[in-house]
Amino acid sequence: MADLPWHDVGDFEDADRGFIAELSPAVIRSLDGGVVWDNDAYDFLQGDCPATAHPSLWRQGQLCARQGLYEVTDGVYQVRGLDLSNMTLVEGERGVVVIDPLVSTECAAAALKLYRAHRGDRPVTGVVYTHSHADHFGGVRGVTGGGVPILAPKGFMEHAVTDNLYAGPALTRRTLYMYGAALPRSPEGQIGAGLGMTLSTGTMSLIPPTAEIERTGQEETVDGVEMVFQLTPGAEAPAEMNLLLPAHRALCLAENATHNQHSMLPLCGTVVRDARAWARYLTEAIALFADRADVAFASHHWPTWGRDRIERFLSQQRDMYAYLHDQTLRLLNKGLTGAEIAEVLRLPPALQQAWHTHGYSGSLAHNVMAVYQRYLGWFDGNPAHLWEHPPRESAVRYVECLGGGAAVVELARRYLRENDLRFAAQLLNHAVFADEGNKEARDLLAEVYTRLGHGTESATWRNFYLTGALELSDGIVPADVEVTPADFLAALSVEQIFDSIAIRVDGPRAWNERLSIDWHLTDLGERHRTTLTNGVLVQQPEPRGTADLTLRLTKAQLVGLLSGQGVEGVEREGDTRVLRRLVAVLDRPLTDFAVVTA
Numbered sequence: 158m159a160d161l162p163w164h165d166v167g168d169f170e171d172a173d174r175g176f177i178a179e180l181s182p183a184v185i186r187s188l189d190g191g192v193v194w195d196n197d198a199y200d201f202l203q204g205d206c207p208a209t210a211h212p213s214l215w216r217q218g219q220l221c222a223r224q225g226l227y228e229v230t231d232g233v234y235q236v237r238g239l240d241l242s243n244m245t246l247v248e249g250e251r252g253v254v255v256i257d258p259l260v261s262t263e264c265a266a267a268a269l270k271l272y273r274a275h276r277g278d279r280p281v282t283g284v285v286y287t288h289s290h291a292d293h294f295g296g297v298r299g300v301t302g303g304g305v306p307i308l309a310p311k312g313f314m315e316h317a318v319t320d321n322l323y324a325g326p327a328l329t330r331r332t333l334y335m336y337g338a339a340l341p342r343s344p345e346g347q348i349g350a351g352l353g354m355t356l357s358t359g360t361m362s363l364i365p366p367t368a369e370i371e372r373t374g375q376e377e378t379v380d381g382v383e384m385v386f387q388l389t390p391g392a393e394a395p396a397e398m399n400l401l402l403p404a405h406r407a408l409c410l411a412e413n414a415t416h417n418q419h420s421m422l423p424l425c426g427t428v429v430r431d432a433r434a435w436a437r438y439l440t441e442a443i444a445l446f447a448d449r450a451d452v453a454f455a456s457h458h459w460p461t462w463g464r465d466r467i468e469r470f471l472s473q474q475r476d477m478y479a480y481l482h483d484q485t486l487r488l489l490n491k492g493l494t495g496a497e498i499a500e501v502l503r504l505p506p507a508l509q510q511a512w513h514t515h516g517y518s519g520s521l522a523h524n525v526m527a528v529y530q531r532y533l534g535w536f537d538g539n540p541a542h543l544w545e546h547p548p549r550e551s552a553v554r555y556v557e558c559l560g561g562g563a564a565v566v567e568l569a570r571r572y573l574r575e576n577d578l579r580f581a582a583q584l585l586n587h588a589v590f591a592d593e594g595n596k597e598a599r600d601l602l603a604e605v606y607t608r609l610g611h612g613t614e615s616a617t618w619r620n621f622y623l624t625g626a627l628e629l630s631d632g633i634v635p636a637d638v639e640v641t642p643a644d645f646l647a648a649l650s651v652e653q654i655f656d657s658i659a660i661r662v663d664g665p666r667a668w669n670e671r672l673s674i675d676w677h678l679t680d681l682g683e684r685h686r687t688t689l690t691n692g693v694l695v696q697q698p699e700p701r702g703t704a705d706l707t708l709r710l711t712k713a714q715l716v717g718l719l720s721g722q723g724v725e726g727v728e729r730e731g732d733t734r735v736l737r738r739l740v741a742v743l744d745r746p747l748t749d750f751a752v753v754t755a
């Protein structure tokens with residue numbers, strides 16, 4: 158690892174600068190006593206890097222595992238290391254404004270308590286959500302019950318609730334892989350997630366913003382704290398914003414510039430992000446704010462102090478995303494496919510020498526494929542890939558051609574001896590998909606995934622490999638999380654509620670159903686019709702004529718009805734069997750489906 162800039166220890170100085178106090182022990186529990194956060198489990202990271210970790214990722218783990226209350230500048234504080242994200246506290250005239258209240262209410266409350274123990278019992282007089290990802294608002298009820306100004310970027314509410322609405326169960330399953338939630342915290346296991354150590358597992362909440370920021374340059378004052386905003390939609394999140402605290406000469410970069418190469422498409426899955434827009438926003442941030450800030454901080458990692466260092470940091474982050482974008486397009490326009498570009502693209506040496514360009518949560522390889530996907534999609538243009546057999550059927554045929562499962566394992570051993578872990582994994586994956594009972598193949602594949610995990614610089618790759626190895630050995634690990642917390646359900650619009658029902662209709666079972674229901678939402682004064690035909694649940698506002706069944710109910714009753722509660726108190730008119738027929742064709746999503754087996 159001689160090519161890594163080990164001489165540069167500035168990050169350690171920045172990560173420790175302004176330290177006031179740590180939480181001791183760094184264990185946060187829910188009301189029922191369950192542990193939702195345990196940072197002490199990472200104490201082993203203070204030792205030297207073992208052979209079971211990439212030294213660069215180990216270093217990132219050491220930095221992210223630091224926890225406690227820190228002064229960023231006079232009147233601006235951060236609690237770091239008590240959840241995946243940071244909570245920032247800006248002192249106002251009467252109290253304190255909270256920027257990004259962590260993932261869960263338990264962690265947010267513990268963070269606020271730690272702050273108050275050292276800065277006095279200041280009331281929370283306002284909240285800012287920098288963006289629509291749950292690690293930046295989920296803990297809000299841990300710091301306030303509402304009744305204070307809450308600012309968020311334009312489009313926040315829509316994305317906060319829809320990000321998890323459509324593909325939520327699949328994302329939940331893949332998030333377990335991405336954060337390595339089921340892995341032991343150990344030198345052989347989970348050593349972080351790149352952006353922080355992991356996600357806390359407490360109660361998630363959401364209080365809708367009282368105002369959305371509409372434009373770049375907009376200025377707002379909350380409790381005497383002046384803020385100047387820059388909207389950055391479509392970069393790291395569909396609704397996101399940077400903000401300057403001019404009186405403090407402090408710049409909040411949300412999640413647009415962090416101490417790593419972020420993901421253009423996180424491995425848990427999402428709509429692909431826009432590297433081009435991302436780079437432009439960073440250019441704009443430099444132009445708008447660099448002369449007005451002595452410190453830049455973000456909602457993950459540690460701050461950067463000094464005008465020149467801030468500009469260098471932002472410029473390098475910008476150049477990294479711009480290079481990734483432009484070079485991927487240059488090469489795809491010469492006919493290279495995503496996997497081929499990922500194999501050859503390297504950042505310029507000068508950028509590689511900056512630690513914060515390394516892909517601890519993202520990776521250059523999967524970011525290249527994300528850029529390819531954004532412009533050209535899943536198809537690489539080769540007709541051989543148009544109509545391949547699905548994985549299990551392909552595997553059965555490959556294994557047959559290669560002489561059976563035992564022969565495939567032997568071939569894999571040969572590639573392993575040559576240290577070609579990647580092809581050994583491909584071969585063994587076929588052997589396991591063709592026959593889950595091939596224990597030799599399973600064990601060897603688990604070993605290969607473990608070695609791949611221990612060798613990678615990206616925390617999210619490591620967690621995927623090691624969780625794959627774990628599930629090959631121990632079977633599927635069920636996710637122990639709520640897919641849709643109550644606050645999220647309550648925040649859905651009626652249209653979004655019906656969307657979430659429509660994607661649960663079991664098409665073939667509903668092919669021959671025809672029914673219509675009118676829903677009169679008495680508390681909202683809204684009328685909607687849902688019609689089931691051809692296996693599709695179509696919704697229409699303000700319908701004419703009458704449906705098979707009319708229900709008069711509140712939005713809360715609608716949510717209750719759809720989450721399995723009865724129709725008590727709901728006024729019905731028409732054929733009541735229609736509702737049962739609709740419920741009968743609804744499917745249930747799974748959060749424990751197979752990933753590394755067929």
Ligand SMILES: [Zn+2]
Pocket residue numbers: 242290292293352412456457
């Ligand atoms: Zn985040």
